[in-house]
Amino acid sequence: MNNGPKTGDKLYDESMDIIAALGGVSNIQTVSACATRLRVSLKDNNVVNEGVFKKLGALGVLKVGVGIQAILGGKADIYSQEINDILANPDKTPQSKPVVEQKTEPKVEHQSVKLDLTAPVNGKFIDLTKVVDEVFSKKMMGEGFGVEPEDGNVYSPVTGTVESIFKTKHAIGIKTAEGLELLLHLGLDTVELEGKPFTIHVKEDDQVTPDTLLATADVEQIKDAGKDPVVLTLITNTSDYVANAKNLVKSGDQVEVHHNVFEITTK
Structure with missing residues (x-):
């Protein structure tokens, strides 16, 4: 398996570029993802080519222990699945097809509006810069805020549509009529808990308001697992x-x- 010529399969080609940027197959130990970041354990993270990740739209690349975390937003889990499939099936490649030039979509103009976000849970408000995870505190994933929960009932902070529910149940994506894309992220590093502390009460495409209970989290179970x-x-x-x-x-x-608890003005 090598980086080789492009096949025209965008996901496969980009995943191969990532593998090469990580120092090749022999340097990779494990690949996983949470709601926003690709997590890779490596033998040596000094050989990582961060430029490849930035070309793919990564908002940042962090060295954590002997591995890295690439902030790729919603694409992180997609890349993780494809890379693991490539590593498990090194001789399998997609059928080569012509590379089609992507047409640039015209930019849609949006009317500037003010939008208030409500607290999704009872508890203590936390300025995003004070969250103990630099991916969030440095706003690599965008503006926002945190709440240290007093209970586990998590409501929607806006009126909108449920766009995504991560399989590990620790994150829910919502899109508003104004075009804002919000991510409700339940705890830090809770992807490792494999959904056990969470019960989801909505499904994708559901219409939600601040009165909608999105999820219930077992706060004590999260704390007992050593997670925030x-x-x-x-x-x-x-x-x-x-x-x-x-x-x-x-x-x-x-x-x-x-x-x-939070106000935004759109462009």
């Missing part, structure tokens, strides 16, 4: 849609569900 149960609300298309964002309450304040 903070509930994050992230605007993942901040760079395209958000002109301004501000907290409506102070970090450390107690907040209740359905109450406005």
Whole structure:
């Protein structure tokens, strides 16, 4: 298996580029993903070509222990599955097909509006810069806020449509009529808990409001597993849609569900 010529299968070709950027098959130990990042354990992370990840749209590449985490948003899990399939089936390649030039979609103009986000859970409001994970605190995944939960009932912070529910149940994607894409991220590194502390009460394509119970989290089970149960609300298309964002309450304040805690102005 080698990087070789392009096959025209975009996902396969990009996944092969990632494998090469990681130092090749022999340097890779494990590949996994959470809601936003590709997690790779390596024998040597000093040989990683970060430029390849940035060309693929990564918002950042972090060296963690002997591995790396590439912030690829919703594509992280897709790449993880494809790379693992390639590693498990090294002799299997897609049938070569012509590379079709992608047409650039015209940019849609959006009317600037102000939108308030409500607290998704009862608890203590946390300014995003104070979250103990630099992927979020440095706003690599966009603007947003956190709440340290007092209970496990997680509601939608906006009116919108459920776009995605991650198989590990720790993250839910919602899109508003204004075009904002939000990610509800339930705890830090809770992808490793394989969904056990979470019960999801909605399904993809459901219409939701701040009165909609999205999920129930077993906060004590999360803490017992050594994980931070903070509930994050992230605007993942901040760079395209958000002109301004501000907290409506102070970090450390107690907040209740359905109450406005964050305001954004769209571009």
